[in-house]
Amino acid sequence: MKTAAMHERRLLVWLVLLLVPALLLHLASGPNGPAPLLSLFDKDHDRLARLILVEIRLPRALLALLVGGALGSAGAALQGFLRNPLAEPGVIGVSASASLGAVAVLYFGAMGSPGLSLPFAAMGGALATTALLVALVRAGAGTLVLILAGVGINALAAAATALLLDLSPNPFALADMVSWLMGSFENRSLADVRLAAPFVIVGLGLLLATGRGLSALTLGEETARSLGVRVERLGIMVIMGAGIAVGGAVAVSGAIGFVGLVVPHILRPFVDHAPERLLRPSALGGALLLLVADALTRIMPTAQPLNIGVVTAFVGAPVFLNLIWRANRWRAA
Numbered sequence: 001m002k003t004a005a006m007h008e009r010r011l012l013v014w015l016v017l018l019l020v021p022a023l024l025l026h027l028a029s030g031p032n033g034p035a036p037l038l039s040l041f042d043k044d045h046d047r048l049a050r051l052i053l054v055e056i057r058l059p060r061a062l063l064a065l066l067v068g069g070a071l072g073s074a075g076a077a078l079q080g081f082l083r084n085p086l087a088e089p090g091v092i093g094v095s096a097s098a099s100l101g102a103v104a105v106l107y108f109g110a111m112g113s114p115g116l117s118l119p120f121a122a123m124g125g126a127l128a129t130t131a132l133l134v135a136l137v138r139a140g141a142g143t144l145v146l147i148l149a150g151v152g153i154n155a156l157a158a159a160a161t162a163l164l165l166d167l168s169p170n171p172f173a174l175a176d177m178v179s180w181l182m183g184s185f186e187n188r189s190l191a192d193v194r195l196a197a198p199f200v201i202v203g204l205g206l207l208l209a210t211g212r213g214l215s216a217l218t219l220g221e222e223t224a225r226s227l228g229v230r231v232e233r234l235g236i237m238v239i240m241g242a243g244i245a246v247g248g249a250v251a252v253s254g255a256i257g258f259v260g261l262v263v264p265h266i267l268r269p270f271v272d273h274a275p276e277r278l279l280r281p282s283a284l285g286g287a288l289l290l291l292v293a294d295a296l297t298r299i300m301p302t303a304q305p306l307n308i309g310v311v312t313a314f315v316g317a318p319v320f321l322n323l324i325w326r327a328n329r330w331r332a333a
Helices: 002-028 035-041 047-082 094-108 117-138 143-167 171-181 190-208 211-217 221-226 231-253 259-271 275-299 308-332
Strands: none
Touching: 002 035, 002 047, 002 259, 002 275, 035 047, 047 143, 047 190, 047 211, 047 231, 047 259, 047 275, 094 117, 094 143, 094 171, 094 231, 117 143, 117 190, 117 231, 143 171, 190 231, 190 275, 211 221, 211 231, 211 275, 221 231, 259 275, 259 308, 275 308
16 A cells, blocks of 8 residues: 555656646637747736636636546546446536536527526536436445446437537537537636635545445455445535536536546556556646647647547547557466
């Protein structure tokens, strides 16, 4: 355990050191290049450049940190609790429910009345699913039942979302729905940061408090109970933490996949596969991934800005397939 703790500390230091240049790269990326960032060091700074930095780039960077941290840590906690390497926030249906809430607002045209109706609807969908899963845990449902419930919720939410997309009579609303479903930090403000931050912080607090229970659970449910772990309470904390953090994140960013799935897999060998030691590095790793991915969406020479969900899918899917291939080779050997 001492070795795992030392490895975790070393990994945390490296991730923080990587986050600094990633944050600078993110703040220096955009149509105006690094000029807005350099305006911080110019006594006779351009007010427009400073405005671009504070009102446009800084909120995107903060949201990338918050959303990446929520998705990465939630993925690590869910994989530990469900004891399923394929578990991630999307598996339990939270992301799909949040997407359905947001698409419903766009479909019925209520986005501007009030202005925060879209994120609140997305958060409402996520919290409703979280409440349902918590009720299942309190009723004694096992991990298999939770996974199957997540599959059912995902299928139902995806079907309802597809129905709204098919029935949408407004092409502009349809374009907004599709863009939101692919995830983006574009046109976000400090108001979005203030909206998401409390939920993400509370959710992360709950997730980080589950570390010892998750480590005990690797020995089996009965052994964990004999060590004093209340498995039902642990499940409630994991589900609530993931639901609150991911709900707050998806409410302002849209659906972003693969972060909670891939990041824990990449970092797990560096902490000796200890679930307790994986939560904090996964939060920092998710933040690092989204910072770099969002910077790439503005650096790449495309006619239209790419959605960050597209970038994470292109980066995450090959990495995940490579991990599966390497694991299969290791077992065959």
